[in-house]
Amino acid sequence: MKINNEAIERLNSFGVKPSMQRLAVMTYLLKHRTHPTVEAIYLDLCSQIPTLSKTTVYNTVKLLVEQGAVAELTIDDKNLRYDSDISTHAHFKCCHCGYLCDIPVRKSTLLSVKKIGGLTVSESQLYYKGYCEKCSKLMEKI
Amino acid sequence: MKINNEAIERLNSFGVKPSMQRLAVMTYLLKHRTHPTVEAIYLDLCSQIPTLSKTTVYNTVKLLVEQGAVAELTIDDKNLRYDSDISTHAHFKCCHCGYLCDIPVRKSTLLSVKKIGGLTVSESQLYYKGYCEKCSKLMEKI
DNA sequence: ATTTAAAATTGTAATTATTACAATTGTGTA
């Protein structure tokens, strides 16, 4: 996997000082829109950067999230997941097979910064849970 | 804490066979709308049921969630939280102090059962994250 | 009432994601 310009630009525009590892993680997230876990990112990048430490991946995604360069999803109760798509959209997770995907949403539904009473909301997440097409059909048969 | 009728009715109407422990957990959740963790439920109920096991609390909340009698929140990356309010509403979490509260929401925003493409959505969760009133003011001073 | 089977509860051990932290390595500058 080559480092792409989009990754460099993303880091720069969110004030993240680039490094080999950070660019690799950012590039990975931009390329793989699968909402990967730290484990998945780590395992895939290991072949490219054999000295990579899982701690570095943890440090990096934390930094990227803090700076707003990527989104952190808490849709799964097991692991945190990361998404380089920081535009307005929702997520669906199949509670049977774990399948996870994006769901388009009107911007008005998920406004990025607003006030609710005294609360300052900087981030909104809309999660849908249920059964994917495959698992729905499986359920009917049982 | 007395077991209340609402707890018995809730278990019955969601097909959960009642027991001392299940009623205690259900009653606790109906009374404490603080979105408690398993740990919190366990610690509070220990004085009432000294033989209570944390595993039982885990088993019970899992059962209640499966049957739809309570909602499970994944808003916090550390622990799962449980909510006996299964009506349409969103949640806010302060990412500085951890404060968690309910946010009213129009029913149309979070429809409880629908289809999106081939996906069968049985549950929607809307999470807001940011700073509570106290923490917002703290931030300004720094 | 007694026996019996099934279900619920308990306690302990295992698993796993994440964080803490100290040591090492890398980077940029004087």
Place this chain on the structure above:
DNA sequence: TACACAATTGTAATAATTACAATTTTAAAT
């Protein structure tokens, strides 16, 4: 080249949750 600082690494610790076997409780049948 030397120095200070930041980033990375590896290991150990923490903590939430699950697995599982043993025990207790419940409910039904004799």
